[in-house]
Amino acid sequence: xxxxxxxxxxxxxxxxxxxxxxxxxxxxxxxxxxxxxxxxxxxxxxxxxxxxxxxxxxxxxxxxxxxxxxxxxxxxxxxxxxxxxxxxxxxxxxxxxxxxxxxxxxxxxxxxxxxxxxxxxxxxxxxxxxxxxxxxxxxxxxxxxxxxxxxxxxxxxxxxxxxxxxxxxxxxxxxxxxxxxxxxxxxxxxxxxxxxxxxxxxxxxxxxxxxxxxxxxxxxxxxxxxxxxxxxxxxxxxxxxxxxxxxxxxxxxxxxxxxxxxxxxxxxxxxxxxxxxxxxxxxxxxxxxxxxxxxxxxxxxxxxxxxxxxxxxxxxxxxxxxxxxxxxxxxxxxxxxxxxxxxxxxxxxxxxxxxxxxxxxxxxxxxxxxxxxxxxxxxxxxxxxxxxxxxxxxxxx
Amino acid sequence: xxxxxxxxxxxxxxxxxxxxxxxxxxxxxxxxxxxxxxxxxxxxxxxxxxxxxxxxxxxxxxxxxxxxxxxxxxxxxxxxxxxxxxxxxxxxxxxxxxxxxxxxxxxxxxxxxxxxxxxxxxxxxxxxxxxxxxxxx
Numbered sequence: 280x281x282x283x284x285x286x287x288x289x290x291x292x293x294x295x296x297x298x299x300x301x302x303x304x305x306x307x308x309x310x311x312x313x314x315x316x317x318x319x320x321x322x323x324x325x326x327x328x329x330x331x332x333x334x335x336x337x338x339x340x341x342x343x344x345x346x347x348x349x350x351x352x353x354x355x356x357x358x359x360x361x362x363x364x365x366x367x368x369x370x371x372x373x374x375x376x377x378x379x380x381x382x383x384x385x386x387x388x389x390x391x392x393x394x395x396x397x398x399x400x401x402x403x404x405x406x407x408x409x410x411x412x413x414x415x416x417x418x419x420x421x422x423x424x425x426x427x428x429x430x431x432x433x434x435x436x437x438x439x440x441x442x443x444x445x446x447x448x449x450x451x452x453x454x455x456x457x458x459x460x461x462x463x464x465x466x467x468x469x470x471x472x473x474x475x476x477x478x479x480x481x482x483x484x485x486x487x488x489x490x491x492x493x494x495x496x497x498x499x500x501x502x503x504x505x506x507x508x509x510x511x512x513x514x515x516x517x518x519x520x521x522x523x524x525x526x527x528x529x530x531x532x533x534x535x536x537x538x539x540x541x542x543x544x545x546x547x548x549x550x551x552x553x554x555x556x557x558x559x560x561x562x563x564x565x566x567x568x569x570x571x572x573x574x575x576x577x578x579x580x581x582x583x584x585x586x587x588x589x590x591x592x593x594x595x596x597x598x599x600x601x602x603x604x605x606x607x608x609x610x611x612x613x614x615x616x617x618x619x620x621x622x623x624x625x626x627x628x629x630x631x632x633x634x635x636x637x638x639x640x641x642x643x644x645x646x647x648x649x650x651x652x653x654x655x656x657x658x659x660x661x662x663x664x665x666x667x668x669x670x671x672x673x674x675x676x
Numbered sequence: 677x678x679x680x681x682x683x684x685x686x687x688x689x690x691x692x693x694x695x696x697x698x699x700x701x702x703x704x705x706x707x708x709x710x711x712x713x714x715x716x717x718x719x720x721x722x723x724x725x726x727x728x729x730x731x732x733x734x735x736x737x738x739x740x741x742x743x744x745x746x747x748x749x750x751x752x753x754x755x756x757x758x759x760x761x762x763x764x765x766x767x768x769x770x771x772x773x774x775x776x777x778x779x780x781x782x783x784x785x786x787x788x789x790x791x792x793x794x795x796x797x798x799x800x801x802x803x804x805x806x807x808x809x810x811x812x813x
Contacts, residue, residue: 618785
């Protein structure tokens with residue numbers, strides 16, 4: 280019986296190939312779509328975990344020019360700065376539990392810089408947003424002049440990046456977040472201020488006015504326990520001039536809303552494509568069974584029971600489904616893994632490949648569904664074939 | 677037409693090779709910097725295009741030549757050429773340092789997938805040609 284199944288499949292390479300291709304599309308749609316949706320969810324979770332702060336305060340010019348919902352997808356707010364005296368005013372706001380500052384600097388596409396990239400300087404003494412993330416991938420403190428690179432910056436640990444003619448060794452690589460933070464490099468405040476001074480000396484950073492040591496880009500605030508975050512936001516926006524305070528929760532909600540829309544579209548497309556291919560598979564099995572009426576009639580004459588004949592059709596469909604499912608799953612894993620950066624860029628949403636456990640679960644579900652889809656599609660044909668009048672078919676010639 | 681039906685994989689290899697040849701310089705290629713300059717990723721794309729063209733030439737000759745030994749030999753020659761084109765961007769020739777750049781996010785994975793797909797198909801086609809030849813004796 281098993282030999283007959285494989286002989287039948289090998290005997291019609293074109294038709295077997297076409298059926299395998301259909302099931303491959305089924306599997307690819309299911310596993311690939313599931314992977315994209317899981318990656319988007321993983322990206323949103325990562326964004327929530329990385330934010331850490333309840334409130335971000337930035338220069339009002341930056342708030343006007345930057346789409347706040349995509350702040351963390353872009354990495355930084357751009358070349359906007361405020362003075363340290365503003366930070367002191369913000370610090371006087373009631374209800375602040377922890378507060379830290381960050382400075383952003385962009386390198387140039389020129390001979391003075393190895394790469395155009397966002398540099399984020401943080402204060403190791405007060406930081407509560409970056410260092411909790413660093414602890415997962417690197418132990419120890421960051422020395423002056425050293426850099427940590429995001430996962431999408433293809434520079435190895437131990438190599439150096441030249442920024443404004445200053446050579447900075449890479450001390451570590453951060454874990455992926457699926458956001459714009461992956462395309463930035465991180466250093467302490469002393470390093471970024473020396474880089475700002477170097478940039479100013481080269482004339483490449485005209486936005487920096489005054490002393491780099493007194494310049495910061497953003498303030499991150501964690502509210503004290505029991506304090507209403509909205510009260511802090513309102514207080515800063517009313518009492519401190521030329522700055523804009525934003526609740527990080529609203530930024531995540533904006534991204535989550537966009538993600539919800541994309542998820543719905545992907546799900547609807549997946550269902551439509553899946554149904555379409557399944558109907559085609561159903562028709563294909565029916566047509567192929569019709570073509571093989573004489574063959575099945577001959578098998579019945581040779582003594583094969585109706586149950587075994589149905590079993591033969593099921594076994595063929597099962598083999599075709601198994602081959603297609605494996606191919607589709609492998610193809611979806613390769614495609615989503617290879618083009619993850621492209622998908623992230625095209626969707627404009629955080630995109631982080633899920634854990635291997637989730638991927639294995641998705642692959643298993645896709646495999647099971649496809650293994651069922653083929654035999655179910657062939658069930659109608661198998662039922663019809665087992666009930667045909669053998670004598671009539673053979674007489675018809 | 678008969679040749680096409682005898683060597684269906686050669687037709688697929690030819691199409692994929694042409695895709696590599698044309699795509700690496702157009703819709704799958706590296707970007708041009710804002711100032712009009714090009715980086716090493718551009719030259720990696722040019723090299724991939726040349727290797728894709730070579731694969732296309734081999735597969736076209738394999739398709740047209742009746743002698744199965746010669747056809748199998750030409751198909752086998754596609755394998756190292758396509759693997760070389762898969763390894764060129766990012767491995768043998770450096771690309772931009774950011775994974776989000778077009779050369780890293782589009783060109784490199786496309787060339788790797790196309791290169792290895794061509795190599796696998798060429799290996800299967802050569803195996804079929806050689807086994808059919810033995811069987812026909």
